[in-house]
Amino acid sequence: MIARNTKSILTKLTMMNVLVSGAALLLACVAFFAYDQVTFRQGLVRTLSAQAQLIGSNSISTLLFNDPQSASNTLAALKGSSNIASAGILTPDGRVFAEYTRGGANDILNIPPLGENQIQGYWFRRSHAILVRKILSDGKLVGFVYLRADLHEIDARLWRYALISAMVLLVSLLFALLISSRFRKSIAEPIVALAETARKVSQDKDYRVRVATGAERDELATLVDSFNEMLREIQQRDNALQKAHDELEQRVSERTRELVSANQELEAFSYSVSHDLRGPLDALNGFSYVLFKNYSDRLDANGKESLQSIRTAAMRMSELIDDLLNLSRITTSTIHREKVDLSAFARFIMEELCRTAPDRKVDFMAPPTAEAYGDARLLRIVMDNLLRNAWKYTSHHGHARIEFGSEIQNGRVVYFVKDDGSGFDSRSADRLFQPFQRLHSTAEFPGNGIGLATVRRIVQRHGGNVWADASVEKGATFSFTLGSMRNATR
16 A cells, blocks of 8 residues: 555656646747747748739839730749749739739639728738739839738648657656656655655554654655654653553552452451351350340349340341341342343232231332343342332331332433332431431331442442432432443442
8 A cells, every 4th residue: 555655656746747847848839839830920921022012013014004924924033932822913903914823723813802001911821821912103003913822831840840849848758757756756755754654653553663854954854853753752652651551550450459358358257247256146145035034033124124135236236247248248249130020029029018017008009010130139139128118117107108110211211119208308318328327216217227238239230320319208219220231340
């Protein structure tokens, strides 16, 4: 590709020089031809005029004395003029008095009209020229001289000039071609070098190369210097970018090692919670149960209440440990994506909740289907936490309403769980999704503050978002989205 372009540049420069030289020579030849035609015709007219004047002077007496033979002898002197094809002397009324023709050719002597004050007139035709001159004697018209000149000589001149011009033009073009081949290097070679360097830079992404500068300091040298300066700046920016990239990779590598270490520590902590903490907690719970069952009759009312508080706190601690372990497993478990029906999950969970409290009056609404793409086990946990949350915070209402559904917002599917329960102040909505953060007391609504944090983590791992809208005693709406597979956290 570059070779073809290089050849094209050199060829264009050569053709430009040759065409310019050829056009200049051609215009010069055309101007020369035009000038030669004008001067030739002017010279022919002057010659014919002189001959007509001489013949007219010698023919006055012959016309006055009516001597056609003498007039013919006067015209016979035109044999020495090779360009005169025919001639004649005519009377004032246009009759032929004497005539001359070269080679015995018949020529009709037809005098074009002359003005009253016009002594002479001439006309150029395609193959000949005609000149007519009045013959005057003492100011009185006594006749006319008619001369007809052949123009074949001018055609021969044109052919000779055309041949000479063609030879001169050919020699000049060859000379221009030779000169162009020597001078084009000063223009073509820097452009070719510039194009070749640009190709190498584009192909190899090597910004260290430079275009060699010549000794001449012209516009091309300025272009080459500007191109080299551009390469120099790109090289500096590329080096800075590469350095930043290396530093970023190093930071990412370090951060990855830190995350791996943190995950390992989290797993170790989960193991410690599962084995080291649960053992003493189970012992505490077991001994408090034995103490309550076997020695409760020896305790007064305050002792029994304190013992019951110990057992309740131990059971709550056990539930808290279970929630922490579940949150840890959700954070580190692998996501297996598939198509799931969230509406089916919602109906099944609500049926379980209704069986636990058959006396409650709760209207539940859900669409026939609500398809999503994600991990079925984790999405079931999301639905379970949101619906149990709605079930819990509508428990103080005699007649409650819980709704699950989906809608399209800004081109994406948004799932929601809506209730008409106690609600909360919307300014505290962000606190809900933090672990152990609660907006109600445990005496009013039991719980550990882990459920919504678990929901948020699962949704984020699916590449989505979760948010809440609520008002005090007007219910709450929890909405979430699920991103595409490439946006999910592995």
